[in-house]
Structures are given as structure tokens and as C-alpha cells.
Amino acid sequence: xxxxxxxxxxxxxxxxxxxxxxxxxxxxxxxxxxxxxxxxxxxxxxxxxxxxxxxxxxxxxxxxxxxxxxxxxxxxxxxxxxxxxxxxxxxxxxxxxxxxxxxxxxxxxxxxxxxxxxxxxxxxxxxxxxxxxxxxxxxxxxxxxxxxxxxxxxxxxxxxxxxxxxxxxxxxxxxxxxxxxxxxxxxxxxxxxxxxxxxxxxxxxxxxxxxxxxxxxxxxxxxxxxxxxxxxxxxxxxxxxxxxxxxxxxxxxxxxxxxxxxxxxxxxxxxxxxxxxxxxxxxxxxxxxxxxxxxxxxxxxxxxxxxxxxxxxxxxxxxxxxxxxxxxxxxxxxxxxxxxxxxxxxxxxxxxxxxxxxxxxxxxxxxxxxxxxxxxxxxxxxxxxxxxxxxxxxxxxxxxxxxxxxxxxxxxxxxxxxxxxxxxxxxxxxxxxxxxxxxxxxxxxxxxxxxxxxxxxxxxxxxxxxxxxxxxxxxxxxxxxxxxxxxxxxxxxxxxxxxxxxxxxxxxxxxxxxxxxxxxxxxxxxxxxxxxxxxxxxxxxxxxxxxxxxxxxxxxxxxxxxxxxxxxxxxxxxxxxxxxxxxxxxxxxxxxxxxxxxxxxxxxxxxxxxxxxxxxxxxxxxxxxxxxxxxxxxxxxxxxxxxxxxxxxxxxxxxxxxxxxxxxxxxxxxxxxxxxxxxxxxxxxxxxxxxxxxxxxxxxxxxxxxxxxxxxxxxxxxxxxxxxxxxxxxxxx
Numbered sequence: 001x002x003x004x005x006x007x008x009x010x011x012x013x014x015x016x017x018x019x020x021x022x023x024x025x026x027x028x029x030x031x032x033x034x035x036x037x038x039x040x041x042x043x044x045x046x047x048x049x050x051x052x053x054x055x056x057x058x059x060x061x062x063x064x065x066x067x068x069x070x071x072x073x074x075x076x077x078x079x080x081x082x083x084x085x086x087x088x089x090x091x092x093x094x095x096x097x098x099x100x101x102x103x104x105x106x107x108x109x110x111x112x113x114x115x116x117x118x119x120x121x122x123x124x125x126x127x128x129x130x131x132x133x134x135x136x137x138x139x140x141x142x143x144x145x146x147x148x149x150x151x152x153x154x155x156x157x158x159x160x161x162x163x164x165x166x167x168x169x170x171x172x173x174x175x176x177x178x179x180x181x182x183x184x185x186x187x188x189x190x191x192x193x194x195x196x197x198x199x200x201x202x203x204x205x206x207x208x209x210x211x212x213x214x215x216x217x218x219x220x221x222x223x224x225x226x227x228x229x230x231x232x233x234x235x236x237x238x239x240x241x242x243x244x245x246x247x248x249x250x251x252x253x254x255x256x257x258x259x260x261x262x263x264x265x266x267x268x269x270x271x272x273x274x275x276x277x278x279x280x281x282x283x284x285x286x287x288x289x290x291x292x293x294x295x296x297x298x299x300x301x302x303x304x305x306x307x308x309x310x311x312x313x314x315x316x317x318x319x320x321x322x323x324x325x326x327x328x329x330x331x332x333x334x335x336x337x338x339x340x341x342x343x344x345x346x347x348x349x350x351x352x353x354x355x356x357x358x359x360x361x362x363x364x365x366x367x368x369x370x371x372x373x374x375x376x377x378x379x380x381x382x383x384x385x386x387x388x389x390x391x392x393x394x395x396x397x398x399x400x401x402x403x404x405x406x407x408x409x410x411x412x413x414x415x416x417x418x419x420x421x422x423x424x425x426x427x428x429x430x431x432x433x434x435x436x437x438x439x440x441x442x443x444x445x446x447x448x449x450x451x452x453x454x455x456x457x458x459x460x461x462x463x464x465x466x467x468x469x470x471x472x473x474x475x476x477x478x479x480x481x482x483x484x485x486x487x488x489x490x491x492x493x494x495x496x497x498x499x500x501x502x503x504x505x506x507x508x509x510x511x512x513x514x515x516x517x518x519x520x521x522x523x524x525x526x527x528x529x530x531x532x533x534x535x536x537x538x539x540x541x542x543x544x545x546x547x548x549x550x551x552x553x554x555x556x557x558x559x560x561x562x563x564x565x566x567x568x569x570x571x572x573x574x575x576x577x578x579x580x581x582x583x584x585x586x587x588x589x590x591x592x593x594x595x596x597x598x599x600x601x602x603x604x605x606x607x608x609x610x611x612x613x614x615x616x617x618x619x620x621x622x623x624x625x626x627x628x629x630x631x632x633x634x635x636x637x638x639x640x641x642x643x644x645x646x647x648x649x650x651x652x653x654x655x656x657x658x659x660x661x662x663x664x665x666x667x668x669x670x671x672x673x674x675x676x677x678x679x680x681x682x683x684x685x686x687x688x689x690x691x692x693x694x695x696x697x698x699x700x701x702x703x704x705x706x707x708x709x710x711x712x713x714x715x716x717x718x719x720x721x722x723x724x725x726x727x728x729x730x731x732x733x
Contacts (some may be wrong), residue, residue, distance in 0.1 A: 003050035006064060008036055010045040011098035011106075015709065018045070019054050021063040028064070031072025031079055033105065035065040044108050046073070046097045069111055073101065074310050077347045082308060085340060090705055090725045091333045099333055100308040102289045103282040113290055114283035115179040119166060120150035125174035138165045146175060187298060188270045191242050196268045198232050207375040208236045211316075214351045219342055221322075221367040222355040224377030226583020230355045231261075233377070234318050235268050237353065242271055242298050246315025249292075249344075250301045251337060253324035254541070261301055261320075271298030276306035304329065304337035307344060317345045322354035322363055323576055328730040336728065338363070357583060358576035358614050361622055362632040368622075387554075387585050387592035389610045393601045401497035402489035402557045404597060408501065410553060415505050415534055419552040419590065422536040423494065424581045427558070428464070428511045430456035430493045431486035436476035438483055443473055447685040455513070456492055466684035489558070491537050498535055505534040510542045540577070542584075554585040555595040563603050566679060567732055568630055571605050575617045578609050631728070635698040637705060638732065639691040640678065641723040646687035650675055652717035653691040659711050660693060665704045669696035679733045686722070690732075701727075 006028055007017045020036050028034060028047050035042050042065060054061065072079065086096035098106055105111060121129075121143065129147060133140040142161055145151065153163075169175040200208065211220055224230045238248040252261055265273055274288040274297040288309075291297040295312035302309070304327050319327075319341050327337040338354065345352035354363055354372070367374035380386065397404045402425065403411075411421050433451040434443045443452045445463035452461035454472065462469040475482050486493070495509040508524060515521040521541070528536060528548055536542065536551070562574040578596070585592030598606060608617045626633050639656055641649040653675035660672055674691035681688055695701035705725065712718065 003052060005051050005054050005058070005061065006034070006047045007049040007051065008034060008045040008064075009048050009092075009094035009097050010036070010038060010043050011095050012038075012043075013092055013095065015092050015713065017048055017093065019056060019061055021058070021061045022050070023063045026064055026067050028067045029072060031074060031076075032067055032069035033073060033108070034067045035108065037062045037065060044068075044098075044106065045094060048093070068108060073105065073111065074308075078308065078310050078344075081340070081344055081347050084343065085333065085335055087706065088702065089333055089335050089727050090709060096333050102286040104286040107282070109282075109286070111286075111290070113287050116283060116287065117153040117177050117179060118150050119146060119153065119175055119177050121146045122173055122176050125169070128174050138162070139169060142166065142169060143174065187272070190270055191298075192239055193268055193270065197236075198229070200232065200236070201229070201379060203377045203379060204229055204233050204236075207233050207377065210373065210375060211237050211351055211353060212240050216349045216351075217346045218351050218373060219345070219366075219371075220351065220353050220373035220375055221359055221363055222353055222375050222377065223359055223364075223367070224355065224357060225380060226357040226579060227380040228357070228377035230320070230357075230377065231264060234320070234353070234355065235265070237316060237318070238269070238299060241315035242269065244315060246313045247292065247295065247297070247311050248299045248316050248318065249306065249309070249311065249314060249341075250299065250318045251307060251320065251327070251341060252301065252303060253321045253326045254303065265299060265301065269299060272296055273299045273301065276300065276302035276309060278303065278305075307337050307340055311348075314348050314350055316350055317341050317348075317352040319352065319354045321356055323356045323358055323360040325573070325730050330731065334724070334726045334729075336730070339728075358579045359618070361572055361618060361625065364618050365622060365632040387582055387594050389582065389594045389596070391596045391598060391601045391606065391610060393599070394597050395599050399489075400501070401493050402597075403494075403497070403501075407555055407595060407597060410593070410595060411502070411535075411555075414553040414593070415502065417552075418550075420528070420531075420534050420536060420548060420550045421553045421555070422538065422542065422548070422551050422581075422584055423498075423555050423557060424538060424542070425489065425491055425494055425557045426539050426577075427488070427490045428455075428492075428513055428539060429453040429462065429490035430496075431490050432488040433486070434461065434473070434484055435487045436479060436481050436483065437485045438481040439476060439479040441476050441478035442487070443477075447682070449680050449682045453490065454486055456496075457513070465680065491539060494557075495537050498537070502535060506532065507535040507537065508533040509537040511537075511539040512541065515541070548584060550590070551584050551592070552590050553593050553595065554581055555597065556581055557597050559596065560599050563598075563600055563605065568625075568628070569730070569732075571617075572621060574605065575609055575614060575621075579614050629694070629696065633696075635695050635701045636728060637693040637695075637701060638726040638729040639674075639693070639723065640688065640726065641675075641690070641721045642683075642686040642688045643721040644686065646677075646681075646689070648717055649687055649689040649721050649723075652715065652721045652723065653689050655715045655717060656691055656712055659715065660704065660708055663704060663708050663711075665700065665707055667700070669700060670694065670704065692732075 004022055006020050006022050008020055009017050022028065030047055030050060032047055033044055034047055036045055082096060082100050086093045125143060129143055142165055170177060207222060222230055222233060241248050262275060274291045276285060276288050292300045293310040293312060300306055300309060319338050322338050329335050342352055366372045392404055392406050394404050414421050431454045434454045443461055445452055445468060447468055448463055448465045450463055450465050453464055454461055459472050460469050461472055491509050491511050495507055498507045510524055527533060531550060559574055562570050582594040585594055639653060641652050643649040657672050660666055671694040673694065675689045678688035678690045
């Protein structure tokens with residue numbers, strides 16, 4: 001007998017599914033999208049079950065309006081994984097399924113490839129190539145790029161080519177644009193470019209052979225020092241997978257690493273390679289998603305959102321820089337892409353490789369306990385020598401825009417030898433604060449417990465927490481004085497000072513402020529690799545994954561704030577950052593030197609890193625975590641509540657605490673800490689409070705949360721405050 005009722009998960013903040021009648025002319029299956037009436041509007045949801053039974057009066061049920069798909073959006077294994085994520089991370093199923101779809105599918109567009117703009121040279125354009133383009137540098141760049149092959153609009157955008165330049169060339173009839181749908185359903189006969197392969201050392205070879213002999217699921221940690229050739233190991237592992245007709249998923253932490261990684265992969269493989277990241281528009285993202293689903297692409301490289309892409313025949317999952325905190329989603333479904341990648345590989349019964357020079361303590365503990373394979377790369381590839389580490393005690397020294405005299409002398413020495421120097425400062429803007437010299441007043445964000453950052457380039461003050469901005473003030477709001485001074489150093493100030501200090505050398509700054517434009521980051525990185533700049537200033541964006549063979553000196557200007565942080569992960573993050581930044585030095589034949597400026601050279605963490613390296617630090621950090629019963633030896637869940645009224649948020653979390661402690665599953669191995677004001681007690685105009693649930697076993701925590709969540713939703717203040725649960729949080733601020 002044909003089912004008459006469909007259960008539909010809708011993108012609404014409710015932990016429930018809704019029931020609709022199935023009209024006689026519709027024949028839906030589980031996992032397809034459907035338009036349904038919801039209040040006065042129509043909503044797009046996903047059908048999760050078909051049944052004859054209903055807890056409601058069938059006569060009052062509304063019918064489905066339209067079914068959009070003939071087959072499920074996701075394969076069964078991936079659908080079950082998304083369902084599991086909804087339950088584990090305590091997030092409504094409808095919103096979880098909605099977030100797992102490309103934007104185009106969320107808007108109700110058909111699940112087939114969208115046309116894209118393809119640009120190519122005309123006959124007169126080819127003739128113009130012979131005559132040159134004078135001072136029209138951008139036009140020349142486009143023409144020479146299209147000389148060998150037609151390219152899609154998004155491919156040109158990654159090369160920092162603007163649509164206005166293309167439009168100009170089209171008006172001159174040198175290029176033409178057509179819309180087409182690319183379908184690469186046949187892979188070429190020659191899959192691998194053997195000439196691009198590099199000789200593996202013994203440790204790399206052992207890692208490749210070990211993973212290639214895995215049958216089914218296994219998780220392996222590729223623990224390799226910076227510059228040890230982890231990417232080459234990935235490439236040779238993928239080669240085996242591609243030759244068996246399977247596909248590979250490669251996760252990278254940030255879009256900034258994507259262009260460099262893609263180019264390396266494209267030089268090696270002839271199979272279609274797709275990318276998924278936040279820089280794509282809806283059509284581009286849907287096309288890449290469908291290419292993986294239909295086996296039109298052999299390799300998919302992407303940031304964390306690429307994890308939930310369906311594959312026709314997935315053969316391996318690789319998570320590069322597995323320790324990176326950007327793998328943890330900070331809003332909506334607060335999942336960790338590394339942990340979900342392991343679950344994905346387990347459900348698909350394929351190996352997963354986690355790569356890092358500084359593995360997270362959770363991953364390292366699993367490897368040391370034998371739960372994961374532990375593959376080590378201890379030698380730098382190509383015979384590059386280990387870097388020399390040194391520390392500069394800046395107590396009592398005069399600092400010019402954050403630079404000490406000994407560091408300036410070191411920089412001059414390396415620059416005069418024809419090398420590049422990288423300075424790391426994880427603070428954007430000109431200065432972190434603007435202060436009155438007469439009375440000490442500081443320009444403070446009215447919506448957050450934070451000071452405004454002064455940005456000289458745009459002549460404005462910005463709050464880096466809520467995003468508010470205002471013109472620079474020229475008069476103290478307290479005493480009326482016009483004598484305002486900057487406090488602290490940001491990358492803008494450092495750049496300006498270096499241009500006066502070393503006028504003979506070119507300086508480039510890479511941070512979020514000056515790499516917003518599509519393609520600008522890749523363009524800047526290419527300029528650095530070509531030796532156009534000698535002094536590189538960067539925030540965390542520049543710290544990892546990039547290969548600059550001429551960088552011989554790397555300096556970390558200010559890490560003292562991380563030494564005495566209230567966040568228990570602060571020391572781990574600092575250690576990882578130090579090793580990652582240090583790894584940019586001496587990656588080729590030239591020896592590298594890493595300098596750390598600090599007021600606390602005697603600090604045990606710095607001493608361990610400078611003289612014993614990350615493994616020694618990790619062992620002592622794991623011992624501390626075990627004593628304190630912190631992850632990986634316990635599981636945490638963070639309850640956050642925010643409201644216009646501080647008392648409401650506090651009262652709600654008190655009710656949460658009472659509910660949890662009164663629950664039958666709450667036992668001697670569970671603790672509740674709080675409620676307490678959040679480290680940033682006011683943000684974007686809201687008062688913020690938090691409470692931490694700590695359980696010795698992850699399974700206990702999960703059962704407790706699942707069972708208690710309906711009761712928490714019914715608490716008196718639950719509808720009066722904005723709140724959420726962050727399971728296994730990475731950031732406690």
C-alpha cells in the first residue's frame with residue numbers, strides 16, 4: 001500500500017519534523033527536496049520518512065506542494081552521516097540538512113549543472129597577440145592566459161583578472177564569451193604526469209606503502225616536521241586511488257592555501273580537479289558538487305564545507321593541517337571537520353590520513369595509544385637543514401614599531417645577502433588602541449568589551465569582534481584633549497616603519513584587510529615567490545603551508561599574550577603557531593633562522609619549544625591535561641547564552657545547571673562549571689554568559705545531552721535568551 005504521509009525536515013530552529021499529505025500525483029522518496037506550505041509561506045525541506053501513521057488528525061494535514069527531485073540529494077551513507085551530525089552536535093535536523101546543500105539547491109534550483117561563462121580568443125585577438133598591448137598590462141595578461149586554452153570565468157577570477165578587463169577586450173572583439181555546461185564524464189587515458197613525481201626518502205616511502213596496504217577503514221596520522229614533504233606523500237597516495245578508478249577528497253584549512261595546492265595537484269594529475277570553498281558563487285559550487293557526485297572529477301580539494309559533498313566512488317580522505325582551528329565551525333552546526341572526516345571515512349570504509357607538523361593533542365593521543373596509525377616524517381625534504389632557533393629578551397630594550405635593535409640587525413644581515421625575511425604579527429590594523437595622552441581615555445567599542453583598532457589606511461576605527469566601524473576621533477571624549485596617541489603595534493604600522501627603515505627593499509603585507517579581493521592573495525603569493533618583495537609581513541594567513549625558498553629569517557614579534565591566557569588550549573595554539581611560522585624558514589638549500597622576541601625568555605613553554613621541539617612539548621602538555629581531566633581525557637560541552645539583559649542570561653544557565661544535575665544520567669564522572677560571564681562579557685551589544693559540562697566519557701556526555709535537550713527547550717527562560725550548545729568547543733571566549 002502506497003504511503004500517504006511524508007515527514008519533512010524544514011530549515012527552522014525546532015528539533016522536530018513536520019507531516020504533510022502526499023497528493024496522488026506525487027511519488028516522493030526519502031532524501032528528496034520538496035516545497036511545502038508553512039504558515040503563510042512556502043518552505044523548501046527534505047523528506048526524511050514516508051508513512052501511513054500520524055500523531056495528528058490526518059484531515060488537518062496540508063499536502064506537499066511540489067517534489068523537486070527524482071532521486072535523493074545525498075547517497076544513503078552520507079545522509080546517515082549528516083543525520084548523525086545533527087544529533088551529536090545538538091542542532092536541528094532541518095537546518096543541518098539545509099546547510100549541507102549547495103546554495104543553489106537551497107533556493108530550489110534543479111540538481112543539474114548550471115551554464116558557466118567560457119572565454120576564448122577570437123581570430124583578431126590572436127592577430128593582436130603579435131602586435132603587443134603597450135601599457136595595458138592586465139589586457140596582455142588575459143590575452144596570454146587565453147592563448148593556449150579557453151577558460152571559465154571562475155578560473156580567470158582566481159588569476160586576479162577582473163570582469164571589467166574581460167568586458168573591454170570583448171568590446172574590442174579580441175575575446176568572446178559563450179555559455180556552456182561542461183561535462184567531463186571520461187577521464188583521460190594518461191592519469192599521472194610521471195615527470196612531475198619526486199623521489200621519496202625512506203620515511204615517505206614507508207608512509208605511502210603502509211597506507212596503500214590498508215583495506216577498508218583506518219585512520220593514520222602523518223606526523224611530519226615542516227618541510228618534510230607531506231604533500232608529496234598525499235600525491236602518491238592519491239595516485240594509487242586514481243589508478244583504481246576511485247576519487248579523493250582533500251581538505252585544507254583555508255581558502256588561502258587552495259590555489260597553491262590546486263596548482264601542485266594539476267601539475268601531477270590529468271584527471272578533472274574541482275574545488276569547493278567560500279570564494280565560489282552558487283553556480284560554481286553546485287557544478288563542483290555535482291562533478292564529484294557524478295564522478296566527473298577525480299579529486300576534490302576544499303575547505304571544511306567540502307566534507308559533505310557526495311562522491312560516486314570515494315577512495316581516500318586527506319585532512320591537511322589537521323590541527324587547524326578553522327576546521328571547527330563557529331556558528332549554526334558547530335561541527336569539527338576533522339572529526340567528521342574520520343566519521344565519513346568510517347562510513348565509506350576508506351582510509352583517512354590526518355597530516356600535520358604539529359598534531360592536535362587529541363589526535364596525537366589517539367596515535368600514541370594505538371587507536372590511529374602513527375606515521376612519522378622526521379627529515380626535511382630535499383636535504384634542507386633544520387632551522388636555528390634563538391630568542392631575544394626585549395626587557396629594557398627600545399622597540400621601534402615592535403622591532404628591537406638586535407632583530408633589525410639580523411634582518412639587515414639576511415637582506416643584504418639577497419634573502420627574504422618574514423615577520424609574523426597576528427594583529428591587523430595600525431594599532432590595537434587609540435588613547436588620550438592627557439587623561440588615559442581609550443576609544444572603546446560601545447557594543448563590546450573591547451577597544452577599537454585604529455586603521456590608518458582607511459582612516460577609521462574598527463571593532464574586530466562585532467565589525468562596527470567609525471571615523472577616527474581627533475578629540476578625547478573624556479577631557480577634550482586633541483593629543484591622542486596610538487597604543488601597541490599592528491601590521492599596518494609595522495609595514496610603514498619598515499618602508500622607512502629599509503627603503504632599498506620592497507615590503508609586502510598579507511592580512512585579511514588587503515587580500516579581500518578575489519585572486520589578490522594568490523597574486524601576492526606569486527609575487528613573493530618571484531622575489532619581487534624582500535620583507536614579508538603577515539598574520540596567521542602567512543604562517544602555514546606556503547613554500548618560499550628564499551626566506552631565511554622568520555621573526556615572531558609578540559607572543560607574550562598567549563603565555564598567560566585563561567584558555568587551556570592557548571599553550572597548544574602557541575606551540576603550533578611557533579612551529580608552523582618557523583617552518584617557513586630555510587625550506588630550500590639555504591639555512592633558516594627563527595627569532596622569537598619576548599619579555600619572558602625563561603618561560604618553560606618557550607624553552608621546551610626552542611630546545612626540544614613540539615613532540616617534547618606535546619608530551620608534557622598531555623600529562624598536564626590528564627591531571628586536570630581536560631580533553632582528550634574528558635569531553636566538554638559549552639552552553640552559551642546572550643541577552644540584552646545580563647540577569648536573564650545568567651538565570652537561564654542556572655536553570656540549565658539545575659536541570660543537568662537533576663538528570664538520572666548525571667553521575668560522579670560529570671561536572672558542571674558555571675554559569676560565569678564569558679571572557680568577553682559583552683559582544684555586539686549583548687551580555688554573554690557561559691556554562692561548561694565536563695564528562696569523563698564522550699558517550700556519557702552525548703546520552704546526557706540528547707536526553708536533557710527537550711527539557712532545556714522547555715525551561716522558562718529558554719525563549720527569552722539566545723542560546724546554543726557547542727559540543728567539544730575549540731574556543732572558550
